[in-house]
Amino acid sequence: KRVERRKNIGSLRHLRVVGRTSSGRAQAVEVVGAGGTLMYTGSKGISDLLSPNSLRSTLFTVQLVMKGKKISRVILWGAGTGSGLGFPRAGALGQASLGIDWREIVRHYFPRLEIKDFLHPTVEKKRPKGVGPYKRTLDFHKQKKNK
Incomplete structure (x- = not known):
């Protein structure tokens, strides 16, 4: 009607x-x-x-x-309840009920997806050249200045 x-x-x-x-x-x-x-x-x-x-x-x-x-x-x-994009609601809900983190659930269905947090972006710290976990630029012969 x-x-x-x-x-x-x-x-x-x-x-x-x-x-x-x-x-x-x-x-x-x-x-x-x-x-x-x-x-x-x-x-x-x-x-x-x-x-x-x-x-x-x-x-x-x-x-x-x-x-x-x-x-x-x-x-x-x-014959379905989703969008057809490859993210089944029932499967995601089942994983969430097992305590799996949402990022892991999304990665499970979309393995090539990169998840970024635009509200809290990570800031890369700039390291001085030559300084890193395997390289040290220490000069033990240099005298420290006294103030």
Whole structure:
């Protein structure tokens, strides 16, 4: 009913995913009503149309339940709850519950990622030339000046 009232397209005749991303997420949804056809694109547009504030992912398939020749119900079969970027929430939550530091969890899923703290950047101390853990520039023959 929400879809039918959305833009006054009349009774719902068909609803289908017409475009998907390379990972299988819905990119465009076509809504066909007795009074017209609408196209919704992008995850926000699709979510607002189908299930405002509760569509967890655009990785789903559509099942139309018919009663005679009319659509009585639209069922979305979800296949994920994430963004598709490689960071599964359940896995990260499981690691966090084991006490694993968030940096280690992020490194687990994104091993080539460099984590930087822009609020508290580390400042490299400049060392004088020749001074380091293996080189010492000490001159024991030099006299100290008395003040």
